[in-house]
Amino acid sequence: MRTPSSSFSSLRDALEAGGIPPAGCFVGAQNRIAFGDLLRGSAIATDRENLRGRSVLIASTDPFLTALALVELDGLARRMILLPPDLALEHLPYVMSCAEVDTVVSDGSRLAGLSHGAAEHALCANSLVPRGPASHERLPTEWILLTSGTTGRPKLVLHTLASLAGAIDVSASPADVIWGTFYDIRRYGGLQIYLRAVLTRSSLLIPAPKEPLADFLTRVGAAGVTHISGTPSHWRRVLMSPEADRIAPGYIRLSGEIADQAILSSLRSFYANAKISHAFATTEAGVAFDVRDGLSGFPVSALTDTPGVELQVVDATLRVRSSRTAQRYLGENAPVLKDAEGFVNTGDVLELRDGRYHFQGRCDGVINVGGLKVHPEEVEAVLNAHPQVRLSLVKTKKNPITGALVVADVLLKTPSLPEGDQTRELHHALRQFCRESLPPHKVPSSIRFVPTIEVSETGKLVRRHA
């Protein structure tokens, strides 16, 4: 099923549609820029011709600048690469070569001191440079999103505006909608909200980097945000905040993690007037479906009754085929994103209970900590590099605050298990060792010293999931 949004050939066309100046704006912590002004000016301080047909890395610190740059570049650049906030800069050369980046747009601070190689650099700022209307020639710009890979090196996922916007029905959007999101718009979940705002010419509140939750909630309340999205972990934090009652949304959307019944019921009772929906979406598979009945999991009927999306459960794992899935991964020897029939294997394991499917975890052992993915192999590689460690097995532990935590079983080189203070010291030392090379959510929250770790006949760790 095609929705009207897929007919826009660029964000700019969407903003210009209707002929009258669009009323919406982007609202950051410090700045507000009206869509109408964005059509007459640019946040990128270079001649438009210098950007035409380029492969552009958008590397700002503040996602507000990314919001501006996307409008300027979509339909003009060959490719836009959205650098997420937590990318380890050691992976930057790989990302740039993989995506054939020839232009870097940044605020001058994010990549300060780093070489851009042969790529040209253009500054992006909150002050718009006046310029005339864009020509009508539009390129089908490729949108490149980054997701985490097994070794810590990101995977580059190729989308188009049509695939990203496939789940957005612009004709159904009521007037006076103001969007807000707790996500970073440079990741799939946040980008969905960004696109909902731009394609329906509705305002969007964008959180600043490290903006305290209390400040953002106060802004959201003052701006009268009607539609707001975040992960279940974001929402749990909201409900633990004294400022939770500053906002009065009419629509609450959860995605990026399994929404359990506790968070759905708590939101229902705290925001009694809001419609609450939880969506299943991944960067690769796109938006598959929304669940609006207030219950965790999803009804079996969603498999057959979701317009425009084909869903299959094969070996208890969800597979998705639709026009919303990504096209492919970029790069040499990139893994295959879709099978021969065009299905994306999400790797999410389902269990059928009382007529509903419930998500049980991942068949590849990937751990979802508050919406951030952790590949166990990456953490094991770090633990195994410690001089006292022979082997480690990294697993998920269910958690009511972040959905899951990373935990580890460790087999030491010493024949006997540590005791008492020794255990505590070693535990501390290993966590410290992990902290030196891993971001906090990947550091095991608890470590168990075990007498054996099971290895299969083929020499692989035996992982038990779900």
Add this chain to the structure above:
Amino acid sequence: MSVQVVVREEVRDVFQQVAIEQGMQIAALSDDLPLLDLGLDSLCFAIIVARLESVLGVDPFSANESAPFPVTLGEFVRYYENAVQ
């Protein structure tokens, strides 16, 4: 010691412990202090809840689907006291 005292002390201990591990200084722990004013992120709270489950044997966040989320430290302690009793 009463259950209340044990729970309160364990909660304080675990907050302090996790704050130190994450390299953070936390404010004096008074009952009316909003949890989020402690400067701990969601990951820290997740670790605190996991540690308390291992020392107290309860996880009121998972057990209780209808109770409101605690906002202050005092409410957080009571959340655990009610679960332990």
